[in-house]
Amino acid sequence: MKAIISHDIDHITVSEHLLRDMIVPKFMVRTNIELALGKIGFQEYFLRWNDFLMNKWQNIDELIAFNKTKNIPSTFFIGVDKGIGLNYSNNAAAVWIKRIIEHGETVGIHGICFQSLDKVKNEKQCFEKAFNIKPKGMRMHYVKRNENTLNYFNEAGYRFDTTVHSFENPYKVGQMWEFPFQIMDGWIIENGKKWQCRNLEECKEATKKSIDKAFESNLNYIGIDFHDRYFSKSFKTWIDWYIWLCDYLIENKIAFTSFEKAISELESQTQTKLQAIL
Numbered sequence: 001m002k003a004i005i006s007h008d009i010d011h012i013t014v015s016e017h018l019l020r021d022m023i024v025p026k027f028m029v030r031t032n033i034e035l036a037l038g039k040i041g042f043q044e045y046f047l048r049w050n051d052f053l054m055n056k057w058q059n060i061d062e063l064i065a066f067n068k069t070k071n072i073p074s075t076f077f078i079g080v081d082k083g084i085g086l087n088y089s090n091n092a093a094a095v096w097i098k099r100i101i102e103h104g105e106t107v108g109i110h111g112i113c114f115q116s117l118d119k120v121k122n123e124k125q126c127f128e129k130a131f132n133i134k135p136k137g138m139r140m141h142y143v144k145r146n147e148n149t150l151n152y153f154n155e156a157g158y159r160f161d162t163t164v165h166s167f168e169n170p171y172k173v174g175q176m177w178e179f180p181f182q183i184m185d186g187w188i189i190e191n192g193k194k195w196q197c198r199n200l201e202e203c204k205e206a207t208k209k210s211i212d213k214a215f216e217s218n219l220n221y222i223g224i225d226f227h228d229r230y231f232s233k234s235f236k237t238w239i240d241w242y243i244w245l246c247d248y249l250i251e252n253k254i255a256f257t258s259f260e261k262a263i264s265e266l267e268s269q270t271q272t273k274l275q276a277i278l
């Protein structure tokens with residue numbers, strides 16, 4: 001089994017949310033609840049306000065630098081349309097897309113549209129026009145989809161999608177590969193709540209269970225989604241959990257790969273099987 005790690009960019013600055021959505025008041029409530037429940041300490045609490053005052057809610061450079069130390073290819077999904085709590089401008093996104101590409105890493109679309117083929121196609125075209133690149137991959141914001149969404153992605157020309165959460169191996173939808181993913185930071189750490197409710201040890205136990213389940217399900221690839229926003233000491237459990245998870249995968253001889261390399265592997269396997277039949 002190999003691991004494919006990817007990152008969703010939901011925020012870039014604090015100010016992009018002001019007067020546009022409820023993210024800032026929610027952040028205030030969440031931070032105070034976590035402090036009151038003893039899930040975070042005073043240092044972490046102050047670091048969160050420091051990020052807030054610095055207007056910095058992304059950690060893209062820091063995450064790429066860390067991933068490089070572990071030989072982890074980085075794939076970032078970044079939005080062009082606005083969605084729930086996703087309100088950064090194309091100008092802000094363009095700066096980071098350029099940076100990610102300069103680092104030799106991969107950019108995909110963090111999608112908002114999923115309910116019609118026209119809207120899905122339009123979102124892809126808007127992205128290509130706004131940023132002058134042709135991204136191959138997609139993950140929906142909040143993993144939203146309906147029974148037709150994957151077909152729309154295929155028809156819009158995506159090479160892969162990783163929106164489905166299930167313990168299944170990658171499969172084809174038309175010409176597109178669907179890579180189901182199994183582990184998301186928020187599902188582990190918040191466990192169904194709107195704030196952190198597990199400590200690091202509880203997070204590790206829950207994660208080990210998911211990795212065991214991936215082995216039991218004979219998965220060839222385990223998919224992990226970690227948001228760059230949380231690669232910061234102001235979210236101590238989150239960053240500690242991610243660093244622990246990468247080391248745990250290495251200790252367990254699970255190599256890191258990218259969606260592109262996995263697609264090459266899957267397609268050459270299909271070719272070999274076809275040749276054997278013929």
Ligand SMILES: [Zn+2]
Pocket residue numbers: 008009010110140141142
């Ligand atoms: Zn998102």
